[in-house]
Amino acid sequence: MLNTEFIAKLREIVGKEHVETDKADLICYSYDATQRKFLPDVVVHPGTPQEISRIMQLVNEHKIPVFPRGAGSGFTGGSLPTKGGMVLVMTRLDRILEIDEENLVATVEPGVVTEQFQQAVEKVGLFYPPDPASLKFSTLGGNVAECAGGPRCVKYGVTKDYILGLEVVTPTGDIIKTGGQTMKGVVGYDLTKLMCGSEGTLAVITKIIIKLLPLPEAKKTMLILFDSIDGAAQAVSAIIRGKIIPTTLEFMDGRTIDCVRQATDLQVPDDAQAVLIIEVDGDREFLAKQVGKISEIIKPLGVVETRVAETPEESEALWQIRRSVSASLRKVNPDKFNEDICVPRSKVPEMIRKIDVIADRYDVPIVNFGHAGDGNIHVNVMIDSKIPGEQEKADKAIKEVFREALALGGTMSGEHGVGIMKAPFISMELTKTAIDYMKTIKKALDPNNILNPGKIFPSD
């Protein structure tokens, strides 16, 4: 329990109505997309960077841990108040401050919802590519903290690639600006990129300067059914070597397609063992040419069927198969552990085969889909955790998936981050000296280990 003097100070800083201590209110901020629950002692909704600065000074005095939170849509527990203390909800800072159409730069507050920002810039003919699956509710601050990805990253890169500068409040309460509004800048260390993906452990983000692109004139969607995952994987490499970098190169493996067949009435031929959904964007005239070239390239690779959308409605229909996956999986088993390993593109089929072996060994259904273009596979371990022993099997299977991904030169997380879910495993990927180097940075900047403690690193 926090002392009343501390709570009174907080109320003085942000206003009485922005401090919550009732259990019913605390529960609302006790979980995220991992479904793990940790009750905070207090929830604070600051309105300005200055208030956050004062809060950080106060919590350092009182040694109260602080857990910044956007929409709480993270898959690894990055925003969970694992040690009680304070949840710092950033959603009152939700203004788009500027869209500079001349320089293709926007400045926003961290609480802006990703999709709302995308729509705002598209209205003026501009484009913000990163598209995490949670974009309808996730916030840009959370996207930056986790370095969110999405299907379009194969062509356009991840969140980090669009962040030019930040305003942040440091763990000790200083307000600093990193980077700036220019396309280039090399004065001092690149704190902007250091913050991206640091999962809220190094500073609280209060402003984000974002690089935009011109909105592509048009896009075109293809859905291609292959008779093997190898054919689909070879297609991915062949398309890119053919000098075409599609906007998205999404795949679904055979087990995923089975789930879709069982759960929906979508038409998927029996001999289809893998699906690629390919989208290209750009100049309208040029797209037709690209689609033709892709069809040509993939022809010898075991194509069962190719569907090309001619209208936005047809494109939407093609995406139905992909969008039906989550609901279809839930019919298989109620609990899904969605991992997001990433391997070199060419290793995707080998990885899928290894996952199939692991699924058989532990007798747990594992279905795979995701971003084939960049080797980022969403490995979904499906269990019913109410059945005794299932959770243990899933845990073992996941650990083996990580081990195999690393053996193939991959990583255990392409876009979800570490949080608390993967923290126990990071020493499989990073050497002790590398972890120590990172912890040295954390310790130097946050001497009281006050900001989002217990995240990323196995133990503090």
Add this chain to the structure above:
Amino acid sequence: MLNTEFIAKLREIVGKEHVETDKADLICYSYDATQRKFLPDVVVHPGTPQEISRIMQLVNEHKIPVFPRGAGSGFTGGSLPTKGGMVLVMTRLDRILEIDEENLVATVEPGVVTEQFQQAVEKVGLFYPPDPASLKFSTLGGNVAECAGGPRCVKYGVTKDYILGLEVVTPTGDIIKTGGQTMKGVVGYDLTKLMCGSEGTLAVITKIIIKLLPLPEAKKTMLILFDSIDGAAQAVSAIIRGKIIPTTLEFMDGRTIDCVRQATDLQVPDDAQAVLIIEVDGDREFLAKQVGKISEIIKPLGVVETRVAETPEESEALWQIRRSVSASLRKVNPDKFNEDICVPRSKVPEMIRKIDVIADRYDVPIVNFGHAGDGNIHVNVMIDSKIPGEQEKADKAIKEVFREALALGGTMSGEHGVGIMKAPFISMELTKTAIDYMKTIKKALDPNNILNPGKIFPSD
């Protein structure tokens, strides 16, 4: 002077022939492109990361500063041994270890020369875009340490955007790997990007994992003469808003054109007050369409003449005007201070006008050219430093250029870094708290301040 025991240990680590202490040899490593000179006490040419690790342990014991060095082509003194001590020459580590054509990833040692790497990957149909002007001799390790740019960055981004992972030796002698071979990865802090542009102050780079692109099918060059710098600047914005991001968008201002007119017999009409050199790349067929569209877009903006190259030879001829600049400037005055401010793209004409005022006020010739597409202006202050008072005038003019760039939302360095040349000025751009945050990182990782001390920060 270093003690003989220390030198003996060094010889033991790297081999006798790789340690130089003769003054004649030391002089060779005492300068860089800034023409400043600082004599080291010893020059060491290590051959492996393990040797570098042992060297770092040794210098920490003896508190000898170490200055890593690639080709010494930097413009801000990043590799200068300003405090004597050891120059660590990285050029023996010069192997291209792998070009993974399937995954578009290469692994190299830091001593590989930029252009040689570009040629090697182009031979197999791949592409490494960053193209600093020094690419014929600069090394990739130096490019990463300074986060080098170049004309193609407007479309393709800077060095940092291509670095997926590193192997580095820390200031205390640990060998660590950062990032990896995958396109995405969010496990732990992004040390890779933190190293990029940290100017050799945080670690010694021993291996670089580089993302490649498919080599564009073709390119097309246009040279356009405008009757005003405003017309040229408006053209830059209009082209990008027209959804065309050219490979390069280089400009030269009126004063630069005057120098070229005076020093060469290249044909430049009298009413041309600004030049844009625009290159587009990609699909051959599509390029003709883009050139047509660019011509259409720029038509109302005061075009004096448009020249389009149809062959590589004609393209080379168009670039002659740009390539003749350095030699032309030298005829104006022997000493050139080449700064590289960067402002938001739309502010380029305003910045040029402000620079013209500064040039008049201090009575020093200042000519401007550079990367208009990303607002990165090379501001060349031309003096004869043998004339008393000239250096002082140049110093004052440069400081005012920085001030005006910052007032327009810019930075004092887009691609050259800080080194020693801009270190006295960085508090104009960064607040004390931001500098302190960076210095805290440096101090934590390099407790003895042994690795490239005296760089970036105004005083240690």
